Amino acid sequence: MMNNKYFFILGNNPALSLIEILAVAQQQQIMIKLIDYFDYVLLVQMDQEFDFSILGGSIKFGTLLDGSEQYDWSIVESILQRQIIENQKFNFGFSYYFDEQKKIKQWQKECEKNSLHWKKLLAQQGQSARLVSSRETELSSIIVSKEKLLIGGCELLLICRKNKFYYGITKQVQDWRDFGQRDYGKPQVDATSGMLPPKLARLMINLAQLPKEQALFDPFCGSGVLLLEAMTMGYQKILGSDISQKAVTDSKKNYQWYQQQHPELQCQVQINSTDATTLPKELVSEKIGAVVTEPYLGPAWKTRPTFSRIQQVQKELQNLYCAFFSSLNQITLPGTKLVMVWPVFRLGQQILLTYQPHLINNRQWQVVDYSQELNNFGIFGISNFIYSRPDQVVGRQIITFCKQ
Incomplete structure (x- = not known):
């Protein structure tokens, strides 16, 4: 009832x-x-x-x-x-x-x-x-x-x-205090590589619908925002990696800081320096339940980019992401969910999406159709799921994939 x-x-x-x-x-x-x-x-x-x-x-x-x-x-x-x-x-x-x-x-x-x-x-x-x-x-x-x-x-x-x-x-x-502590209170912050808001990190983890006992993996972990959020949510097995040794060091320091702040959070956290486009099978000691990540979104823009410059960056990012998908295929099983940020560029009134469906054709991943889920619920007319502010050059399009 x-x-x-x-x-x-x-x-x-x-x-x-x-x-x-x-x-x-x-x-x-x-x-x-x-x-x-x-x-x-x-x-x-x-x-x-x-x-x-x-x-x-x-x-x-x-x-x-x-x-x-x-x-x-x-x-x-x-x-x-x-x-x-x-x-x-x-x-x-x-x-x-x-x-x-x-x-x-x-x-x-x-x-x-x-x-x-x-x-x-x-x-x-x-x-x-x-x-x-x-x-x-x-x-x-x-x-x-x-x-x-x-x-x-x-x-x-x-x-x-x-x-x-x-x-x-x-x-x-x-809980604005709790989110604020993880956003601004952690010891290591790298504004130049982008700062994923903890609220959005939590939302993305929720979209993965992962049971707490299964392993969550972030292959572009940066300073560890997603890793900290997974800890807070009670996940027991958390894996992170990044090609940048500085990012790995920052993630480890932030993890140690948060564990000291919250000794009641008992979990296994493994953080490695690894290229996401060549993920080795031995990186993961057990089955990955879900992958949740914000990859590299392009350079930090000090001035408004031109249309041609945005197109150039998008092409570079698309190549990076396609290589990542190919690598991810080697360490994941059917049914694994991937919740991923794709950059959205705003140029005046134009919205330029980096994600294009043909990029992942024949790559064993199917997009979760959230528009249809909302239609089934009784809400219509929503087709894009973008996290952004009006003044931002780069927004975040959230897309969930499921491995077939």
């Missing part, structure tokens, strides 16, 4: 957030059914709740309550009243997610006006309460966490879609 309703607030790249949620639900055998989806909001029914902290691409998760045809303060008040713990200060705040932005300010003003009046009534009853607000129409995960709205407080979401109101109570938010 799928009587439980939940909401997810997705990250800045919602297409990737969606496929990660579906991958985790499938791996954990959770039945999930779409209620609605717009912008960064996903509303679903599930037969059980899964641990939101495993996700890398979503910001908030919580319980979705019954909706109404119009905004009703009495419903809001009733929900908040049920969250109060007697003789304890009650911090509460609101986030607004509407499909029509022009409506938000109106309801935000109305809701905060009613909240201040309600606070006075509570004070008369001897109950201390504080309204947590923001200049934005939604509270960030940092505010929700710092203001203790998850423990003894409440963040209430007002969601409006096609003139129907939904109400949600946030149960978990993304």
Whole structure:
């Protein structure tokens, strides 16, 4: 029975957030059914709740309550009243997610006006309460966490879609402190070779749907971002390699640092200096369960490249990646998944993809069709899964392959 309703607030790249949620639900055998989806909001029914902290691409998760045809303060008040713990200060705040932005300010003003009046009534009853607000129409995960709205407080979401109101109570938010520690706190960082965000690394590992007891391999490990994320997620056997001896040294130092920070994480980590285009069979002492990697994405651009320069770099990268696929065939078995970043170049309004289907024809690897999976779920019109910012020259296209 799928009587439980939940909401997810997705990250800045919602297409990737969606496929990660579906991958985790499938791996954990959770039945999930779409209620609605717009912008960064996903509303679903599930037969059980899964641990939101495993996700890398979503910001908030919580319980979705019954909706109404119009905004009703009495419903809001009733929900908040049920969250109060007697003789304890009650911090509460609101986030607004509407499909029509022009409506938000109106309801935000109305809701905060009613909240201040309600606070006075509570004070008369001897109950201390504080309204947590923001200049934005939604509270960030940092505010929700710092203001203790998850423990003894409440963040209430007002969601409006096609003139129907939904109400949600946030149960978990993304652990920004933990991700930040692994992103900026590690001792060895190499900005010139690119910095894979830990959130994206976690998302990619989730797409691999790998059981924790199987070996995960990153053949372009760099400073070890994916390796650290796999450790954090509880993987027992983690393999990394890189052609650069500096990268191998950096990865080992970062691994040792993180192990000292978290001695409870017990796992086998093996890091070697190896060319990904000539991977030796003896590199791996046992079967590789999945390969998750961000390869070399090209040079760091100090100025905007020309179209011809981008084409030249793309050709060089395509040759590198094809050689990598040929090498990978020698050490992997059918059923192995490869989750891989392919660079996307932005030149003005043009988006130039490095991945082309013909590159891996007859190379024993089939692309996982995430667009079709979303169609089956009830979400249409999403064909590319790209992690990028508007000002970036190079974005990251995430593609999952399965060996046949």
